[in-house]
Amino acid sequence: MASAFSPSDPSSFSRPDLCVIKEIHIDFRVDFDKHILLGKVILKIEKKVTGVNSLILDTRELKIHKITNNDTGEKLTFTLHNPLLSFGSKLEINLGQSNETKMNVCVEYETSPGSTALQWLQAAQTAGKQHPYLFSQCQAIHARSMLPCQDSPGVKMPYTATVTVPSGLTALMSAVKTTSEPLPGDSGVVTHKFQQKVPVPSYLIAIVVGALESRKIGPRSTVWCEKEMVDAAAYEFAETEKMLATAEGLCGPYVWGIYDLLVLPPSFPYGGMENPCLTFVTPTLLAGDRSLAAVVAHEITHSWTGNLVTNKSPEDFWLNEGHTVFIERKIAGRMVNEQLRQFEAIGGWSDLQEQVRVFGEDHPFTELVPNLTGVDPDDAFSIVPYEKGSSLLMYLEEKLGGPAVFEPFIRAYIDNFKYQSITTADWKEFLYMFFKDKVELLDDVDWTAWFHGRGMPPVKPTFDMTLADECSALRQRWVESEESDLDKFNQNDLSKMSPFQVKEFLTQLLSQAPLPTKKIEKMQDIYMFNEVKNAEIRFRWLRLCLKARQEQAVARALEFVNEQGRMKFVRPIYRDMYAWDVSRQDAIANYKVQAASMHSLTASMVGKDLKLVDS
Template sequence: MADPCSLSNSQACKTTNISLHLVVDFDKKVLRGSATLDVEVLEERVEHVVLDTRDLTIHGVEDTSTGQPLQFLLKDQVAPFGSPLQISLPANCQAKGSKCQVKVSYETAPSSSALQWLSPQQTAGKQHPYLFSQCQAIHARSMLPCQDTPSTKITYQALVSVPKPLVALMSAQRCGEEPDPADQTRTLYKFDQKVAMPTYLIAIVAGALESRDIDHRTKVWSEKELVDKCAHEFAETETMLKTAEDLLGPYVWGQYDLLVLPPSFPYGGMENPCLTFVTPTLLAGDRSLASVVAHEISHSWTGNLVTNKTWEHFWLNEGHTVFVERKIAGRMHGEQTRQFGALGGWKDLYHSVQTFGETNRLTDLVPRLEGVDPDDAFSSVPYEKGFTLLYYLEELVGGPEKFEPFLRKYIETFKYKCLDTEEWKAFLLDYFKKEVSEGLFDKVDWKAWLHTPGMPPVKPSYDTTLADACSALCQRWSQATPDNLDQFSAQDLEGMSPGQKTEFLAQLLLEAPLSIQHIEKMDQLYGMSANNNSEIKFRWLRLGIRAQWEGAVDPALEMVTVQGRMKFVRPLYRDLYGFEKAREKTLETFKQNRPFMHSTTASLVAKDLHIQ
């Protein structure tokens, strides 16, 4: 099965290992050095290996066994997928089963979509520059020449040179450091990833970093200004990791470290093996947002160990991961917590479907991505529609005691491998063949679940215990008139968890817009504008903008400027653009801030704001 998002010839020959030797150049904002690829030929008479690249300068290619140069051709760009690099294989490495090593000397572009270069002023410490990468979905090709498809898994090693006193980290085991023999003002860091993984999980960071131990296999890293706060926030990481092991089997990656990135990181988290990246917007102070870590931990099995074959089957990664994340929450905090999370996820899914449009094929669980940048298809659909399917199937077969053994067997069967939806479905039906023979699966409308846009064909019945208080308060506010707002008091939120307050606001967002009087009264009583929980603040600001409350405009513009998490930034920018009085100021804010944003975020927000 060809990957529509890759230009490589991964079906003819595959890369099995990559050795990197890179110099981090902050002055030029480039990585330069080499990537040595172990190539195995899969078919007869293969004359070339074709690699994915985007905006790379190729200085030369050689056969490492002889040191002889190899002919190569960097072909024209194919938007949005980059430029294929065609390398002539040595004559003795063109038959099926033959192997060779190809070394590519190259340099990235300052505009590499995988790399964000921060000035000292953009960091917490204000003293040193900072670099971090984000390779999912198809950005690894702008950081190194590779077969940039999740269907090809590689091990990798790296030597990374950074200026003193900066620290380099990667999504691999740390193997020591030494003065760079080529330049004594720099340090050479060594890394080794022995577990095969797709290229989108290669990650690099360089900055003024410190670490704190959380447990025997877990550290948290950040700039020193935040590191102790981070250690407190994520103190439950080892408990989450052990809970995931109980569900899915042994953790195979060795170390599990967390890196809290600067605010411009575009996602809540990124499951880079051995080094999960997380956003500082999780630092609520009360660990109420640490569930994102449970999500990234779950990816150690669902995504990193068992991987979607192409981005069209992204739900296999994310739907299973949300499912496991909520299992962890249920085991740690009670089943009602899992159910409560599922209710919130349904609302997120509804918002995504409304944003794309109910007939948009990108809301299929398995969308077609021919000619489509996977970033343009990114939404909560694979996460929440995928979760809903798995939850529905769990209920269908008789509950967790029947479905959790299937989940563990699924991991055991497909670990270190890639698969597509049809392979997953075949495995599911074979595992539950007794139930299939009894006709239990006859009611499953696979076409509606997998290949039909819009909301799922079935909405499960979730336990609403934790949501009922949120729903009751939501109804009171949505039904109140501006004349009877005195019925509310600050005690309305007493006993509500941060998650319930978030749910209360999320439910209000599904109702008709409130009046400005409602919003101002709510702020007076509940102090919403002063709440620093990012999930609460995000929904509160959206509620204010929908009410056309000008008091929400400046705080919303500040929120889209001081952090770059797309979950918050894109909806807020869209809402602000729709508020006519705020549109001009919104466009001006984006234009001023665009140079400091992550390239993926900036590109997608520009489309949201109808800027070419």
């Protein structure tokens, strides 16, 4: 079983080992004029240790108005400590001398216009240009800037919420909506009520408010977005139910009731966010041919690995992401074929090599289980826990006897730890218990190298290279061809390749020495990459052009980073432009103009990439 609570999360002030939140009710009133949420939360708490007389919560730039014992109405005193720390402020609430082990604490407060969890968009920043828009992004430790909480993945609780918004706008949360009704009189506002019965960590509390429309895309799924994109989104994500059913076959029953999708405005900093009942996704997935919809399989998988079984602290983030990538690719294998699963894993290995190169082979953030004491989890965020974690699971599957042996472990792991938050030690203990007849094989694993070794994993899984070899052959032809002999290439080179293979072809070229600009120009003439809508292909093509020092690519690169804010794309391109003296000042000048309209997380990280903000 998972270990008891311990004050081991280095990113949280709270002490759930002493006093833990068991349930929470949230009351939000959305103020678009001031860019704040007027909030009231009622926290159902339980003292874990006799004699505890204080509750410690995480906050960041919250203005606390009043705190009371919600059972008695008694006003409670409180202290905000360390208001200048990057992790926010420790809110210490004096609970009095009551001997009750359970009580309800009510905190009335308001958020700051600079809340790192919330992005407020003016009407002009939306597709419809008519109404403002609000969305949250609380992972990793931003929930504390939206509500006072124990902002650690080690604390999970169900929640209910009431959200009051202007009439004409729709509110959604990472929960099931129970009612929507206007307030009495001519108030001009509507109240929406929500319930999340399954315990969730604070980072999975999410809200969106905007002029949203919806389309039903399956028996338990609806897609939401602005009306300008809703039909395109419904087409793109039409296979959602098939993905859900496939995931259930691997992981067990889906416990969350509904699985809806929200396509956000372009400034959303991630590809997707697995908010339960309402996955947030980037509009960069709308390729028009469903070629990027596989991201949804990743977020669906989080319904089990991450949301149902959760890493206990940011240091164990691989438990969420490594398992999710591993299972997501199994979904692809079952829906298409095993070659595709293997091919995606090959691409992940290449991406991991690139990430290690960017960090440096001896960087502590290349460890699978890093020490994050004093480190903002956002600074450590990378694909390392995703791909290194998935590689460990592929290696174990191969070592222990293949999918028929290993897939039952995955399902048993989820069933054993569901509704809990766990550590890597808990995971390893269960692995040994499940495979008690294969202890010698497990003892042969170099666990220290896998968990704490830096750089690439100690063992590379065995991949089926069939699809990748086609990409490698074309890449080799381009690398070895003389510039005088480029007419032998034609459109048929890519005609039988999937978008995944085109992406891999470009990824492989990026790992080579820069191509001469003449080859870049010829490649554009033949393959027309500048006109491709697929964001993954476009991103790699732009990087290839910048690496080749094609000056015409700078304007296109700036256009790309300005039209969307997905950090996976924006940060590498800004870093590429910064590394080239010809484009460095253009990148800096563009960032200074755009920073105010970027998501706060994206703006902060790009500012560090451009050496404009201290790391």
